[in-house]
Amino acid sequence: MNDMIDFIDVRLFYTKTGSAKYISHLDVMRAFQRALKRSKIDFWYTEGFHPHLYLTFALPLSLGYESVAESVDFRLISPMPYEEIVRRINAVLPVGFKAIAAGKPKMDAKKIRFADYDIAFSADGKDPEQVLADWYRCFENETVTVIKKTKSGEKEIDLKPHIKLSKLEYKEGRFTLRARLAAGVELNINPELVFEAFKNYAEYRPEDVCVRRTAVYNEKMEKFR
Amino acid sequence: MPAIPENILSLVQKPARYCGGELNSVVKKKEEVSVRFAFCFPDLYEVGMSHLGMKILYSLLNNDPEVWCERVFAPDMDMEKILRERNLPLFALESRDSVGDFDMIGFTLQYELSYTGILNMLDLAGIPVRAEDRTELKNLVVAGGPCSCNPEPIADFIDLFMPGEGEEVLPEVVNLYKTAKKEGWSKKQYLMEAAKIPGVYVPSLIDVIYNEDGTVKEFVAKETATLPITKRIIKDLDGVFYPDKFVVPFIDIVHDRSQLELMRGCIRGCRFCQAGFIYRPVREKRFETLCKDAHNLCDSTGYEELSLTSLSTSDYGELEPLLDDLLEWTPKEHVNLAVPSLRVDNFSESLLKKISKVRKSGLTFAPEAGTQRMRDVINKNVTEEEIMATCQTAFEGGYTAVKLYFMIGLPTETDDDVRGIVETAQRVVNLFYNMPNKPKGKGVQVTCSVASFVPKPFTPFQFEPQNSREELHRKQEVMRSALHSRKINLDWHDAETSYLEAVLARGDRKIGKVIEAAWRKGCNLDSWDEHFKFDVWMDSFAECGVDPEFYALRTRSYDEVMPWDIFDYAVTKKFIIKENQKAHESVTTPNCKLKCSGCGANCLKGGACFE
Numbered sequence: 001m002n003d004m005i006d007f008i009d010v011r012l013f014y015t016k017t018g019s020a021k022y023i024s025h026l027d028v029m030r031a032f033q034r035a036l037k038r039s040k041i042d043f044w045y046t047e048g049f050h051p052h053l054y055l056t057f058a059l060p061l062s063l064g065y066e067s068v069a070e071s072v073d074f075r076l077i078s079p080m081p082y083e084e085i086v087r088r089i090n091a092v093l094p095v096g097f098k099a100i101a102a103g104k105p106k107m108d109a110k111k112i113r114f115a116d117y118d119i120a121f122s123a124d125g126k127d128p129e130q131v132l133a134d135w136y137r138c139f140e141n142e143t144v145t146v147i148k149k150t151k152s153g154e155k156e157i158d159l160k161p162h163i164k165l166s167k168l169e170y171k172e173g174r175f176t177l178r179a180r181l182a183a184g185v186e187l188n189i190n191p192e193l194v195f196e197a198f199k200n201y202a203e204y205r206p207e208d209v210c211v212r213r214t215a216v217y218n219e220k221m222e223k224f225r
Numbered sequence: 226m227p228a229i230p231e232n233i234l235s236l237v238q239k240p241a242r243y244c245g246g247e248l249n250s251v252v253k254k255k256e257e258v259s260v261r262f263a264f265c266f267p268d269l270y271e272v273g274m275s276h277l278g279m280k281i282l283y284s285l286l287n288n289d290p291e292v293w294c295e296r297v298f299a300p301d302m303d304m305e306k307i308l309r310e311r312n313l314p315l316f317a318l319e320s321r322d323s324v325g326d327f328d329m330i331g332f333t334l335q336y337e338l339s340y341t342g343i344l345n346m347l348d349l350a351g352i353p354v355r356a357e358d359r360t361e362l363k364n365l366v367v368a369g370g371p372c373s374c375n376p377e378p379i380a381d382f383i384d385l386f387m388p389g390e391g392e393e394v395l396p397e398v399v400n401l402y403k404t405a406k407k408e409g410w411s412k413k414q415y416l417m418e419a420a421k422i423p424g425v426y427v428p429s430l431i432d433v434i435y436n437e438d439g440t441v442k443e444f445v446a447k448e449t450a451t452l453p454i455t456k457r458i459i460k461d462l463d464g465v466f467y468p469d470k471f472v473v474p475f476i477d478i479v480h481d482r483s484q485l486e487l488m489r490g491c492i493r494g495c496r497f498c499q500a501g502f503i504y505r506p507v508r509e510k511r512f513e514t515l516c517k518d519a520h521n522l523c524d525s526t527g528y529e530e531l532s533l534t535s536l537s538t539s540d541y542g543e544l545e546p547l548l549d550d551l552l553e554w555t556p557k558e559h560v561n562l563a564v565p566s567l568r569v570d571n572f573s574e575s576l577l578k579k580i581s582k583v584r585k586s587g588l589t590f591a592p593e594a595g596t597q598r599m600r601d602v603i604n605k606n607v608t609e610e611e612i613m614a615t616c617q618t619a620f621e622g623g624y625t626a627v628k629l630y631f632m633i634g635l636p637t638e639t640d641d642d643v644r645g646i647v648e649t650a651q652r653v654v655n656l657f658y659n660m661p662n663k664p665k666g667k668g669v670q671v672t673c674s675v676a677s678f679v680p681k682p683f684t685p686f687q688f689e690p691q692n693s694r695e696e697l698h699r700k701q702e703v704m705r706s707a708l709h710s711r712k713i714n715l716d717w718h719d720a721e722t723s724y725l726e727a728v729l730a731r732g733d734r735k736i737g738k739v740i741e742a743a744w745r746k747g748c749n750l751d752s753w754d755e756h757f758k759f760d761v762w763m764d765s766f767a768e769c770g771v772d773p774e775f776y777a778l779r780t781r782s783y784d785e786v787m788p789w790d791i792f793d794y795a796v797t798k799k800f801i802i803k804e805n806q807k808a809h810e811s812v813t814t815p816n817c818k819l820k821c822s823g824c825g826a827n828c829l830k831g832g833a834c835f836e
Contacts, residue, residue, distance in 0.1 A: 019231065022240035027475040034473060034527030035248070037559070045559060052529070053559070064235045092527070094475075095246040208232055 007044040007075040010085060011105040011225075015068045016061065017212075020096025025060040031094055032072060038092040041085065044075035058109040058224060059183060059216055062190055067213035069115070071224065073105055106225045107218055112184035116215040117191050120176045121206035128170040131202075135177070138201035139165055146197045159197055162189050175206070183216065227321035228314050237304045241475040242270040245318035248473040249525065251283070252319050253293040259403050262286055262294040263317050263327040266335075267342030268752065270298040274472070275480035277534060278370065279333060282391055284468035292399060295319040295327075296472070299342045299750060300349070308349060315349035324350035329365050329402060331395075332383070334372035337729035338722070338752040340379050341744040343368075347382070354741065356384050356429065362405060362412045367398065373426075374456070374503050375682040375789035378729050380428035381737035384412070385419055387426075388792055389456030390489070392465050394424050420450045424457035431791060433734055439775055441733060441786040453793040456503075458829050462489065462510045469521035473528070482530035482563065483522035485515055487547075491536035492817035494824075495593070496604045496808050497635065499681035500536055502796055505826035506834045507817055512543040516550050523560055531555060532563035539576065540818070548579045565589070578622075588619045591630035594638075595645025601811045602637050604804070609649070616653050620660055626670045627653060633700045633717075634678040634692035636808060643700045646673060647707040647715070654712045672714040675704065677723035681730050682789045683796065685804035688781040691727040694720040721759040725751070727777040733788035736776070739769045797825035 016028070023031065033053050036043060045051040058071045076085075082102040089099045123131045138144065144159040162182035169176050181189040191211045199205045216224040234240040255261060264283055266273030273279065279296070286294035295317035300308060308315065314323035324330060324346070332343050344354045352364050359366070368376065369387040376386045387394045398419060405415040420427045430450035434442045446452045459465045471483065490507035491500065510518075519531060531551070535541060548562075555562050592612050593605045600607060616627055631646045650671045657669035677697045680686045692700070697720035704715060729736065742765040743758075750756040766773045781787070783802050790798075800823065807814060814822050818835055821827075827834050 019234070019244040019246050022234050022244040023475045024241070027241060027477075030477075031248075031473075031475055033529070037527035037529070038524065040524075051559060063240070094248045094473075 007077055008079055009073060009075055009105050010082075010102055011058075011071055011073050012085070012089065012099055013069070013071050013101045014093075014097055014099045015066075016070055016097055017066045017068070018096040020094070021064055021066045023096075024063045025057070028061075029055060029057065031097075035092045035094065035097075036074065036089065039088045041080060041088055042076055042078045044077050056109070059112055059115065059188075061213060062192070065117075065191070065211040065213060068100075069213050069215050069224075071216075073109075103225070107222075109224075110185055111218040112216055112224055113182065113186075113219040114180055114217040114221065115183035115213055116217075117179045117181065118176065118212045118214050119179055119191060119194075120174050120210045121195075122174055122208045123204065123206055126204065128175075131175060132168060132170060134202040135165070135168055135175075135198065138198050139163070141201075144197045144201075146193050146200065148193060159189065159193060162187065163194060165194075178214075227316070228323040228326075229316045229321045230313075231321075233304075233307055233311070233313070236307055238301065239270075239476055242298070243300070243304060243316075243318065245321065247475060248527075249470040250296075250319055250472045251287040251293070253287075255293065255320065255322070257290075258293040259291045259406065260293075260329060260399055261327045262292055262329045262331060262399065263297050263324050264294050265297040265324070265330060265332045265343075265346055266299070267332060267339040267346055268299050268335075268750065269301055270474070271476065271478040273298045274474050274478045276333065276335065277484050277486060278391070280468055280471050280484075281466070282331075282395060283472070284470065285392060285396070285466045286399065288466070289396070289399075291403060293319075295322075297324055297346065299346055302756075305345075305349065314351050315346055325352055325364065328363060328406065329367060329399065332366070332368040332370075334368055334370040334376070334379075336752060337372055337378075337726050338757075340729060340740050341748045341751055343379065344382060344741060344744040345749045354382055354744075356382060359384070360412060362402075362410060362415055365402065365412065365415070369395070371500070371503060372730075374499075374792065374794060375730065375732070376426065376428070377433075377734050377788040378732035378736035378740060380734050381741070383428065384416060385425060385427050387424060387457070388454065388794070389424055390459050391457075392459055394422065394457045397422050398425065417449045420448075424455060426454045426791065428734075433788070435733075435735075439735075441788055441790070443786065444791050452791055454791055455793040455829075456795065458506070458795075459489075459508070460830055462486075462508050463514045467514075467518050469518075470525040471522060471528075473526050480532070481528075482532050483519070483526055483528045483560075484532050484534045485519050485522070486510065487515065487533055487535040487538060487541045487544075489535075490826075492540050493537060493606070494604055494804070494814055494816065494822070496602075496685040496804055497593070497632065497678060497681075499684050502683045502801075502824075503794055504536070505794075505796055505824060506830050508830070508834075509542055512547040512550070515547055519551060520554075523555075523558060529559060530561045530563055532565065534565075538564055540816075545576070545579075548576075552579060588624050588626070589628040589630065590615060592649060593630065593632055594635060594642060595631060595647070595649045596642045598811055599635060599638060599642040599645065601813050602808045603632075603635055604808070604813050606813055606816065609652075612649065613652065613656055616656055617660070620657055620663065620669070623664065625657075625664060625667045626672070628672040628674060629653070631673055631675045632678045633675055633704075634697050634723075636686060636689045637811075638692075638700075640700070640703050643703045644707040646675060647704050647713065650713045651710055654710055669712055670714065671712060672716070675701075675715065675717040677718060677720050679723050679727045679730060682787065683794050683801070685801050685808055687731070687787065687801065688783065688785075688805055690780050691724065691777045693778060694724055697723070719754070719757075719759075722752075722754075722757060724773070724777055725759070725762055728773045731788070732776050735771055739765050739771050742769055795824075795826040795829045800824045 056073045085102045086099045148157050164180040167178045347354045367385045368383045373386045373388045416427045430447050432445040436442045488509040490504040594600045680689045746761045
């Protein structure tokens with residue numbers, strides 16, 4: 001193919017909050033396909049047998065989690081100011097999704113290495129001091145092993161080198177903490193594994209868990225942009 | 226505060242079924258409306274959200290600023306378990322409020338096997354299932370849709386039915402409710418007034434008297450009710466409301482696309498087909514209206530597919546100009562066109578060319594029966610030559626998979642007719658291999674989907690017995706032993722499901738207690754094979770002292786009073802009887818465009834169906 005394909009790569013950052021957290025990644029992709037189509041922006045479509053609007057998401061988010069650091073890439077066939085793109089897309093997104101910025105992609109999604117999550121949970125009927133102590137002890141161990149399910153089966157991994165927990169607090173019945181976890185194509189640690197590890201250690205499970213992804217980084221701890 | 230804590234959504238499969246917030250869903254302030262209407266579909270989200278009638282009526286009701294219509298679907302087993310364990314009510318998607326908070330609760334009756342689902346949904350909402358146990362005006366339970374042409378089996382549970390098309394009568398019923406609520410009427414007073422609205426059936430105002438043999442002797446209209454009740458239709462489809470928006474679900478549903486309604490009714494008059502009779506008279510939309518509808522829907526939904534919807538799309542008078550227009554802009558806007566319900570006899574080459582531009586999956590045709598004699602009996606006016614010619618055109622157009630729909634258990638059917646199904650499929654296979662220019666290196670696959678015939682009210686076969694389950698199983702064996710090719714896939718539905726459907730379709734009020742008994746024993750979502758409990762149903766019939774064979778397997782005389790004779794569905798009984806007689810003589814009736822056969826339906830239109 002010698003034809004020069006003229007298109008403009010755009011990365012859109014958006015948030016996914018409220019009941020939108022119950023929309024699975026696959027369904028989010030479909031919702032974006034349809035929303036972008038409604039925006040009447042001139043998008044680039046793939047040129048295969050079934051042309052579709054080209055969309056690629058940097059880092060899939062698990063069902064049930066909120067995020068203020070999501071991004072999706074697409075291509076335009078005619079230029080449009082970034083603010084205009086954000087405005088037009090916000091006019092067509094379903095409730096719970098909000099575009100916050102758009103720009104030229106600066107990093108390759110393959111370079112993503114870490115993500116931050118704000119986590120909140122309860123532990124009904126447990127002494128808060130005990131719960132905090134359990135958390136510290138669980139993750140201060142030399143190794144924190146859990147079973148990670150992958151496409152090729154289950155394998156045991158040590159979470160210790162891949163997680164960093166901070167800001168563990170208890171306030172008005174809720175525990176909150178920040179977790180920095182390995183993320184990206186090479187190794188992705190789902191916050192669920194942190195709860196799994198905790199349950200293995202403390203023999204009870206955090207309840208009413210709320211997870212919100214707050215930032216995504218490369219290996220130099222630069223924010224994904 | 227909504228009735229439902231959000232965190233239960235993280236405990237179920239496919240939470241997006243229950244979380245609402247879909248594009249184009251309507252959220253209002255409940256303090257600002259005078260009537261809250263819960264539109265209930267007694268099946269799972271994926272099925273209910275595919276239904277066009279619900280989309281139309283949802284938008285129509287919400288166009289009224291005084292009304293807030295929300296959607297409710299049957300919860301799947303996992304969600305139901307959580308609701309029951311935690312003592313939480315069934316809730317509407319938009320507000321997550323309990324269905325018990327709603328003024329009016331409307332059910333759409335799309336198929337008989339959804340009846341237990343209605344009881345289950347009411348019960349989950351904490352509402353008594355029997356109409357007589359609901360004494361307040363609030364939680365008025367209404368119903369409409371095709372199965373309301375014989376609503377008698379569920380007459381114990383529903384306060385008011387609206388047979389026929391809903392766009393005009395439903396707002397009338399809702400507006401009357403506004404007055405009733407404002408003036409503090411009792412439920413009884415409301416129902417007495419509602420019964421005066423043309424096309425409204427209030428079962429509590431009609432008594433049914435039975436003969437000793439269990440057949441209906443007569444109906445007695447009480448107080449404000451009058452008989453017969455004439456179904457409502459929309460005279461002018463170009464003038465009637467059609468939504469410019471569909472709610473766009475997040476999860477994949479059965480029909481996930483924009484739907485364009487071309488017409489109502491069907492000119493064909495196939496004698497087994499209930500839709501072909503209950504939706505008469507035939508009315509088409511002008512293609513200019515459709516072009517406008519199509520643009521609106523594509524723009525507001527972002528759907529990547531647009532489907533033309535009708536009982537027989539190739540009979541739509543302006544199909545070619547419509548396709549020309551749609552094919553002009555849909556490719557540019559990256560919208561695929563889907564054209565289901567094409568008939569085998571008028572699938573022209575130019576039409577195929579147009580359609581094959583946009584769509585290349587399998588093709589489906591419905592010869593319905595395997596021999597010409599049988600097709601004449603059912604008035605499916607297609608010939609063997611037409612079937613073969615159509616398949617030939619399809620094969621030449623590059624198709625290698627064909628799906629054929631048939632029925633067994635039709636009136637007058639012999640084993641030759643049954644074997645004829647497999648033989649027809651075999652001739653389609655042979656046709657492919659005898660083609661000089663057949664696609665190289667590709668085999669052909671002919672799938673025969675064989676349903677068991679269910680006689681339905683308001684069709685010429687309403688008098689006919691269904692084949693017994695033993696007979697249907699035997700006929701399935703006849704087909705199996707006639708099958709000699711691996712290029713043919715035979716599949717059929719359970720005879721048991723069709724049997725229950727036959728009982729419910731032509732049932733009377735005595736069936737109500739059986740439905741309730743079956744539901745209390747755990748029957749729900751009966752149209753799903755994995756949930757269908759045939760034995761429990763049969764136990765429930767026995768327990769209630771009701772013989773299902775009386776409804777499914779009995780021949781009715783022409784002068785028997787049918788449970789659905791409370792209704793005038795516009796097609797005269799004289800015509801239905803004449804069609805039944807012609808079926809037994811293997812005489813066909815021409816389609817409505819060739820010649821008007823005088824079914825009587827045009828009286829609702831006030832003139833001839835076709836100029």
